[in-house]
Amino acid sequence: MWMSKTWLVQAFFIFITTESIGKLLDPCGHISPESPVIQLGSNFTAVCVLKEKCMDNFHVNANYIVWKINHFTVPKEQYAILNRTASSVTFTNITALSVQLTCNILTFGQIEQNVYGITVISGLPPEKPKNLNCIVYEGKKMMCQWDPGRETYLETNFTLKSEWATEKFADCQTKRATPTTCIVDYSPVYFVNIEVWVEAENALGKVSSNHINFDPVDKVKPSPPRNLSVSNSEELSSILKLSWINPNIKSVIRLKYNIQYRIKDDSTWNQIPPEDTSTTRSSFTVQDLQPFTEYVFRMRCMKEDGKGFWSDWSEEASGITYEDRPSKAPSFWYKIDPSHTNGYRSVQLIWKTLSPFETNGRILDYEVTLTRWKSRLQNYTVNDTKLTVNLTNDRYIATLTARNLVGKSDPSVLTIPACDFQATRPVMDLKAFPKDNKLWVEWTAPNESVRKYILEWCVLSDKLPCILDWQQEDGTTHRTYLRAPSQGPMVRTKKVGKNEAVLEWDQLPVDVQNGFIRNYTIFYKTIIGNETAVNVDSSHTEYTLSSLTSDTLYMVRMVAYTDEGGKDGPEFTFTTPKFAQGEIEAIVVPVCLAILFTTLLGVLFCFNKRDLIKKHIWPNVPDPSKSHIAQWSPPTPPRHNFNSKDQMYSDSNFTDVSVVEIEPNDKKPLPDDLKSLDLFRKEKSGTEGHSSGIGGSSCMSSSRPSISSGDENESAQNTSSTVQYSTVVHSGYRHQVPSVQVFSRSESTQPLLDSEERPEDLQLIDNVDSGDNILPRQQYFKQNCSQQETSPDISQFERSKPASAVSEEDFVRHRQQQISDMVQSSGSGQLKGFQEVSAADAFGPGVEGQGERFETVGVAAVIDEGMPKSYLPQTVRQGGYVPQ
């Protein structure tokens, strides 16, 4: 359908197009040139020639021609009448790129009529392409690029041409997306000169670039060296040997290299002098490196004579130089415990770790020797950076060496003077001053030569005791600064609460401490607020910020202070949550409980006072629909379930009539009832459509079609209970069956509902009526009322299956068979013909369990004949009336 519509539209469109072309095919004249392309800034003349026929038709000649450019009339000064039929127009210095030029005639009544139109396109001829250059990627094809020159505003084609002295190669046409580069289709042959040029062509001209003649091997960009590897040497800690695999082109040309290296954490590359790597090779030894340092290398190559292009850089490779013995002796100093006992003094020897540049490897331990005057050596091996020894009051010489895998550092020698030693030439003019954020210390050197200086200092503080710190300086210096940490601590949050945050940080590594950390300061602020500072003792690694605002972004940074100054760590941000942990639960749970409790109380109250409430709000109004005189359910064999239910619909045609037959004097209720039943059945057709009058409207007549019958206890009960409300006059004598039954309305204004007053009975009845499915009576009414709606289904079914031909039992079996077939075949989806029709009735309910729809009334009429006992309307599952 959609397709055909599209075709139709297309056909229509084509029709329209053809129509318009047809009109255009016979214009009144024409313009020459037809589709001109002119150079920008040049002059242009167009001529419009009218046809004789047209001129006769409209009584015009060339004088009537009006030129228009982009719908604006061209001034008459630019026109020239060539003869009776032709008029020309001239434009000078055209600057527009594209103009619509139309030739019109002024017909009778000053009406302009279009004769012909052309589009004038202007542009520039191509400029000679410049800077043509080619590159040959190793193992790939050759690519050339050039500078196309000025914009032409026209479609310009570039063609790359190449040839040998003896042979021409295929042209290389540029792709539209890359008009200034072209990749030739063949692999170029090295060592044979090739001549290459590029031709640019558009509607206004064709121009070719200068020819370049080169040997493709001189334009090669090699692949980078592969598999670069680095190895160290145990003999020499200052070298690393690089080896690599050269690109394949090495077998054709000679190569030179660039090798670059850097320390791993550094970012600047150092280059090995190019003259050292100017010949083809596959390995190189880099010298003058620092021991025990990781270096990263990369390299590239190109043709040895420098013609061509450098390759890309190779992949980086790294290696660690071998360890060397520590290059420097550690700073060495001592402290003497002032309290000395019986000729001994406790001396703490202290030293500082070497910087990573000086250790040249991993420091395994320190060796300390102590020599007293003319006594033997005392050796200590220490992992720590301090050693406490008990010494006599004599003068001692202490030496310290740091040891790594390769060897020992030079020794640091320290003289521990005798107890009674008096220093004679103290350092003079000691000054301290801040400069450049550092605390500088300056002194005057004594006249004698000095081996080294030791600076000792401590922080003057009311809170802190004077803890001495120290640093060692060379004997030649006379000024230095106290070293502050070079890096601040990295602060982070350990836990963030609504009003507080626990911050934690790591101790700074010794290398960056540059002294003793005296304290930390934590600065924190909100985005708008002021910065708050908190001082924290250096022994802590954790601090709790309290009295924070909830749901706020905080920025925290931390400064570590030594005595000389502090250094900021990186800034850290965190956001306090809106609610503390568990706060939401604490609010929500009690509220929910309160609501629940209130509801419960209310329900309890209502329950207790339900009578009172009922009296006030719900006065007892009799429900006429529930009024009945008798209730009765005949016993029906279970196997007739389907049929009796089918009957329901057929019966419902008559349920508008409530028939009550009461013989108060009857001594044998059963036969009489049977008789009356027969009677009733005969009367059916006659009484159809009559209201019983008890209920009112036909639908509302009775919740249950109360047809009395000789059922044992129930009917007895019901009749006894209903007899007082409705009087039924059996006008004939008991043996004479009257032709017409007489119904009389009950005169009572009392509620007719015994069930209203005796709910137990109703319940009992309901239970009896429908084993497990108890349906409110109202539902049955709905079924009755909706009979008209269900009837199409019935007819459909009847059409598909003439029920009259099938006996009831057969039919039931057949139906069941069908259903089971349906269910079975539903998976494969093979529902056809009749089955398909009945599937609409049977399969759906069978699967979905909607019992009411299962039955059809059309069948019930048939069954009615054979099953006199089951005429009572019943439904199997949800209908609520199951024959007992």
Next chain:
Amino acid sequence: MDLRAGDSWGMLACLCTVLWHLPAVPALNRTGDPGPGPSIQKTYDLTRYLEHQLRSLAGTYLNYLGPPFNEPDFNPPRLGAETLPRATVNLEVWRSLNDKLRLTQNYEAYSHLLCYLRGLNRQAATAELRRSLAHFCTSLQGLLGSIAGVMAALGHPLPQPLPGTEPAWAPGPAHSDFLQKMDDFWLLKELQTWLWRSAKDFNRLKKKVQPPAAAVTLHLEAHGF
């Protein structure tokens, strides 16, 4: 003193004159006409490049022919390949060849070999093999042009192809499949030998043509004094 000063002035003037005329000395002014030297060097490089190309190409092609052709010690008799130009030549004969003859033999050999090679190209099965054969053909074509260039530079005429000797490598019904493969084998082998011989030829030519550049400087110094 004066005499010495005048002397030195004269020497300076002489030196200046020499320097002034230096660009005009043809031996130093190499930019104008490079002579046949560079093109011979290039041809030599090209033969080496072709040798390199052929090594990998022959490996692939012989594998494509299958055993026994791809066995390293396979050395069949030269049966059907009589038409192929022979590269092997007596050492004495080779030494006695003059430049013109040397170049002519090379040129003729490669023109023939190229023709045969194009026949090979048509038979190759895989696209990759066809591609590398095509590239090798183009390169060999380049070598031919290069040799022609050298010959032109040295003033030798190009040998005219004789119309009767135009080789036809038509795989006729007379050739059995095995013999065909044998021919292919010999073609590659002969190509290899020719390239090897050409490398030697051009190396010899190169040495011969190289100008004695050092003599010029000596001459100038002598002039200065």
